[in-house]
Amino acid sequence: MTSEPLLSVRDLRVEFSTSAGVVTAVDGASFDVRRGETVALLGESGSGKSVTAQAMLGIIPKPAGRVTGGSIEYDGRDLLALPATATRELRGREIAMVFQDPLSSLNPVFRVGAQIGEMFRKHRGASRKEARAEALELMRRVGIPAAEKRLDDYPHQFSGGMRQRVMIAMALALSPRLLIADEPTTALDVTVQAQIMDLLARLQDEEGMSLVLITHDLGVVADVADRVVLMYAGRVVEAGPIREVYEHSAHPYTAGLMGSLPAIDGPRERLTPIQGAPPDLLDLPSGCSFRPRCAFASERCADEEPVLLGAPGRPAPHSSACHHAGKVLTDAP
Amino acid sequence: MAAYVLRRLFFSVFVLWGAVTIIFVVLRLVPGDPAYIMLGPDADQAQVAALRAQLGLDHSLIQQYATYLSNVVRLDFGQSFRLNADSMSLVLQRVPATVQLASTALLVSLLIGLPLGVVAALRANTWIDRGISVFSLLGQSTPSFWLGIVMILLFARGLQVLPSSGSGSWAHLVLPTITLALPFLAILVRLTRSGLLEVVHEGYVQTARAKGLLESTVILSHALRNALIPIVTVVGLQFGALLGGTVIVETVFAWPGVGRLLIDSIGRRDYGVVQASILLVATIFVGINLLVDLIYGFLDPRVRLAGD
Ligand SMILES: Nc1ncnc2c1ncn2[C@@H]1O[C@H](COP(=O)(O)OP(=O)(O)OP(=O)(O)O)[C@@H](O)[C@H]1O
Ligand SMILES: [Mg+2]
Numbered sequence: 044m045t046s047e048p049l050l051s052v053r054d055l056r057v058e059f060s061t062s063a064g065v066v067t068a069v070d071g072a073s074f075d076v077r078r079g080e081t082v083a084l085l086g087e088s089g090s091g092k093s094v095t096a097q098a099m100l101g102i103i104p105k106p107a108g109r110v111t112g113g114s115i116e117y118d119g120r121d122l123l124a125l126p127a128t129a130t131r132e133l134r135g136r137e138i139a140m141v142f143q144d145p146l147s148s149l150n151p152v153f154r155v156g157a158q159i160g161e162m163f164r165k166h167r168g169a170s171r172k173e174a175r176a177e178a179l180e181l182m183r184r185v186g187i188p189a190a191e192k193r194l195d196d197y198p199h200q201f202s203g204g205m206r207q208r209v210m211i212a213m214a215l216a217l218s219p220r221l222l223i224a225d226e227p228t229t230a231l232d233v234t235v236q237a238q239i240m241d242l243l244a245r246l247q248d249e250e251g252m253s254l255v256l257i258t259h260d261l262g263v264v265a266d267v268a269d270r271v272v273l274m275y276a277g278r279v280v281e282a283g284p285i286r287e288v289y290e291h292s293a294h295p296y297t298a299g300l301m302g303s304l305p306a307i308d309g310p311r312e313r314l315t316p317i318q319g320a321p322p323d324l325l326d327l328p329s330g331c332s333f334r335p336r337c338a339f340a341s342e343r344c345a346d347e348e349p350v351l352l353g354a355p356g357r358p359a360p361h362s363s364a365c366h367h368a369g370k371v372l373t374d375a376p
Numbered sequence: 377m378a379a380y381v382l383r384r385l386f387f388s389v390f391v392l393w394g395a396v397t398i399i400f401v402v403l404r405l406v407p408g409d410p411a412y413i414m415l416g417p418d419a420d421q422a423q424v425a426a427l428r429a430q431l432g433l434d435h436s437l438i439q440q441y442a443t444y445l446s447n448v449v450r451l452d453f454g455q456s457f458r459l460n461a462d463s464m465s466l467v468l469q470r471v472p473a474t475v476q477l478a479s480t481a482l483l484v485s486l487l488i489g490l491p492l493g494v495v496a497a498l499r500a501n502t503w504i505d506r507g508i509s510v511f512s513l514l515g516q517s518t519p520s521f522w523l524g525i526v527m528i529l530l531f532a533r534g535l536q537v538l539p540s541s542g543s544g545s546w547a548h549l550v551l552p553t554i555t556l557a558l559p560f561l562a563i564l565v566r567l568t569r570s571g572l573l574e575v576v577h578e579g580y581v582q583t584a585r586a587k588g589l590l591e592s593t594v595i596l597s598h599a600l601r602n603a604l605i606p607i608v609t610v611v612g613l614q615f616g617a618l619l620g621g622t623v624i625v626e627t628v629f630a631w632p633g634v635g636r637l638l639i640d641s642i643g644r645r646d647y648g649v650v651q652a653s654i655l656l657v658a659t660i661f662v663g664i665n666l667l668v669d670l671i672y673g674f675l676d677p678r679v680r681l682a683g684d
Contacts, residue, residue, distance in 0.1 A: 102585045104577065135588030142586075147579035152601050152677060165589055197677040213587070 048075035049118060049253050050099065050221060056112035057094050057103060057277075066324045068094040070277035071113070073351060076221065081247060081254040083264035083285065085300075086274035087321050092257045095274070096223045099255075100140055101130040117221075136166055139214035143226040145206035149198035155209045156182075156194030162216035181212040185242060204235035211242065218250060225257045240267060261300060265289070270360070273297050276322045276332035279351055283361030293354035293363035293372050295337045331366070339367040384669065388662045395658035396448055396651060400441060403647055409433070410457050410645040431457060444651070453652040458641070463648035467634060467656055473543060474622055474633030480549055481557035481618060489561040493568020498595065500573060508565060515562030520621055524555045524628035541630035552629040560618045567610055571603035578602070605675045612668030616661050 057069040069091040076082050084092050097103045098110055101122060115122040117138070122130055142148040150158060159181055160174030169177065175194065182190035185208040198206055207227060214222055224243060228236035244267045247254045258264055264271065265285070272282045273296065281294040292298035299317040319336035328334050331344040343366050354361040355369040365371060411427040412419070428434050432443065447454060453463040496508040531551060532540030539548050575581060576599055584598040585591075623635035630636070634653050641649035673680040 100586055102582060104582075131588050131590070133588070134586055140586045142579060142583060144579060148583045150580040150584070150598055150602070152605075152675065153598075161589070162587060165587075165593065197681070199678050200681070210583075213583075 047078075049078045050076040051116040052095070052099070052113070053116070054113035055095065055098055055115065056110065057091070057098055057108060058111050059094075059108045061107065064325050068108070068277055068324065069098065072274065072277065072279045073113075074272045074279055074282055076253050076255055078220075078253055079251050080269040081244075081256060081267055083268035083271045084255055084257045084274065085259065085261070085264065085271055087259055087317075089321055089324065090274040091277040092259075092274055093225055094277075096140065096225050096255070096257060099221075099223060100134055100138055101127075102134070135162055135219070136217045137219055138221045138223065139217070139219040141207070141210050141214050141222065141224040141227045144230045145203060145210045146198065146230075148210055149206060151198055154195050154197055155201070158198075159209065159213045159216060162213060166217055177216070178212070181216060182209070185209075185212045185215070185246070187212075202235075203231045204239060207231060207235075207239050208242065211239075211246070215246060215250070219252060221253045221255065222247070223255045223257070226259070227256075228263060229258075229260075236263070243267070273300075276324065276327060278332065278364065280333065280365070281354075281363045282351070283354070283357075287357065287361050291354070291357055291361070291372055293357065293361065293368040294333075294365045295339050295367070295371055296333050297363075298371055298374075299336075331364075339365075339370060341366070381666070381670075384666055388666070391662055392655065392658055396445070396655050397441075399651055399654040400444060403642075403645070403650060404437060404440075408645050410647060413645050414457055448651075448655070453655075454648040456641075456646055456649045458644050458646045458649070463646075463652040464656075466649055467637065467652045470632060470634045470637045471656070473631060474626070474635060477549070477552055477556060477625070477631060477633060478618060478622055480553045481560065482615070484553055484557045485561040485564055488557075489564030490568055492561075493565045494572060494595065494600065496565065496569040497572035497576070500569075505569075508569075512562040512565040515558045516566075518558065520555055520559065520624045521628055523558065524551070524625060527551045527555060528628070543632055548631075552625050552631050555628070556618065556621050556625045559621065560614055563614055564607075564611065567607045568603065571607050572599055575599050575602045601675070605672065608668055608671050608675060612665050615664050619657055619661060 052075070053073050055069050055072045056067065059066045059068055072091065072095055074082070074084075084095065086092050094103070094108070097108075099115055099117075099122070103110060110123055113123070117133070122133070125133075149155065156175055156178045159178035160169075160171070163169035163174040163177045164171070179190055179194055182193065187193055187205055187208050193201070193205075198209070201209065207230075211227075222243075227243065228239050231239060240263060243254065243256075254267075256264055256268060268285045270283060271285045271288050273280050273288075273294065275296050281288060281292070281297045283293075288297060289301060292301050296317070317336060322328075322332050322335075329345050330348050331337070331340070334340045334344045337344070347366070349364045349366050351362045351364045352368070353359065354363045354372065356372065363371075409424075409428070410431060411424045411433065415423055415427060425434075432440060435443070444454075451464070455461065456463050456466055459466060492508050492512075496505045499505045528540040528551065531538045538550050539545075540551070542548055572595070576595075578599075580602075581594060581599050584594040589598070622631075622633060623638060625631065626633045626635035627639050634657065638650060638653040640646075641653065
């Protein structure tokens with residue numbers, strides 16, 4: 044592990060033109076991913092996690108979406124400034140991705156062995172036979188039983204968990220240095236979720252790669268992540284080492300998620316830890332986007348958009364984008 | 377899959393029975409008696425009656441139908457009233473010409489229609505897409521007989537670069553092929569465009585991009601292969617329309633195929649030949665639909681493996 048981050052996202056902005064207007068899905072997000080570490084990207088639905096991942100991979104759906112600002116520095120190069128062929132060659136080889144729903148993410152008309160083998164054939168010029176052997180090896184490695192027989196099966200013949208293993212095998216094919224897993228367990232049964240998380244953690248350890256784990260489930264990341272980056276309405280609101288952020292939340296949104304915020308009125312419902320509705324990206328409030336749902340909101344929050352700064356009185360890598368970070372920290376039990 | 381094919385073959389028999397029955401009824405409902413038409417306006421009642429008896433037309437309709445069906449089952453379509461030869465062999469002689477025309481038209485449609493559809497989808501909502509859309513809309517709505525006549529006037533009479541009618545050389549094939557292919561090609565363009573636009577947002581297309589594949593591989597291999605699945609069914613059905621189109625195109629260009637024989641035979645109330653042609657065309661249509669189902673299964677493993 045060197046101190047230089049593998050990936051460094053700075054002030055990333057991504058916009059989508061929709062029939063209702065221009066949506067700023069990612070609005071100035073900044074965070075780092077260091078070599079070999081696991082970063083959890085956390086946030087409610089619609090907070091811009093997947094779009095951030097698409098931007099890192101250079102696969103923002105066109106023509107509706109486009110990156111309108113910022114930089115994504117990977118291993119010293121700005122991905123956003125590279126020509127399209129160069130970023131394409133990085134995809135799969137250097138940066139790979141596992142998606143949420145393995146059924147729709149695998150091509151229904153191709154055999155899984157061929158889908159995994161395609162990585163070797165297209166990137167390494169491997170023969171059909173070599174690619175098949177490599178695919179078999181990978182399928183064994185991700186724990187697919189009777190892999191030899193299953194090479195020629197189609198995605199619909201697999202269970203959800205096995206499909207996700209196929210996706211993981213495909214992503215790991217060329218030993219990427221960064222794996223982005225976008226809610227890899229959300230579409231799976233609870234019992235299978237833990238197995239897939241264990242598999243990802245084990246493979247990350249073996250490969251020494253960096254892992255960006257996107258989720259909206261705190262429980263999933265607690266055991267595996269080194270650091271956590273919290274997104275709200277397209278912005279990073281808090282980031283830091285996971286224990287630090289858990290125990291000393293410096294943003295009311297995080298504090299709410301952690302359940303450490305004092306109940307505002309009456310008993311809190313367990314499943315909806317945060318009061319109020321998620322923000323409408325087409326009609327964001329002035330200043331801090333979280334303001335309408337925040338117990339700490341003041342006049343300043345409406346006038347001035349908070350920027351990501353070091354959490355007051357906390358050790359260095361912990362940052363928060365809240366005018367009242369100090370108060371949030373002291374109010375917590 | 378085998379059981380499925382057998383079941384389909386079984387039902388095909390009913391489809392063919394329906395076709396021969398409908399054509400039997402329709403032929404006898406339209407005014408015009410074969411005996412009158414064959415003998416001409418000068419024939420007297422006795423001659424007509426004699427010929428009617430000879431042709432078996434003096435029996436009741438039910439009786440005629442029963443005889444006809446039992447003959448059809450034995451693949452006997454009777455003599456042509458007009459040409460004094462076995463009806464089915466007359467039709468079969470014309471089959472190669474029609475097959476040549478229809479298959480060239482099909483090939484041309486696929487070779488031009490699929491790429492145009494792909495380009496329209498990739499350039500959706502640009503002027504290229506709009507241009508292709510206008511072309512396919514015109515192609516779909518231009519009547520074949522009109523297009524055929526315009527082409528003859530333009531290329532045969534005007535520019536004198538291609539023959540207007542007949543067969544025998546590749547040059548003879550050009551105008552009828554274009555006329556026959558255009559509506560089919562136009563439908564193919566629209567189906568390919570919309571099919572591709574439907575799948576480009578699917579997860580597996582995103583995965584293909586995330587794998588770092590060339591955009592051409594993403595579209596032509598991962599997306600198009602899925603987009604083709606529903607297209608194949610419609611193409612199969614539309615091929616029936618293309619077969620129907622041969623009747624008009626063969627007539628306009630005097631192409632010696634089944635379609636033209638059918639038109640001539642209807643005019644002369646040559647029942648045997650009409651019935652034999654219709655049964656043959658219906659059989660081809662049923663066969664193609666069966667083939668389409670097989671291709672569908674080949675393209676979509678979820679269908680192919682469903683029975684296992
Ligand atoms: N293809 C698209 N076209 C238009 N808008 C989009 C598109 N993709 C994303 N967006 C917009 O960007 C916002 C953020 O989407 P994103 O998928 O990144 O959310 P997310 O944090 O991943 O949520 P989830 O937990 O539901 O996956 C969405 O609310 C949506 O308005
Ligand atoms: Mg998402």
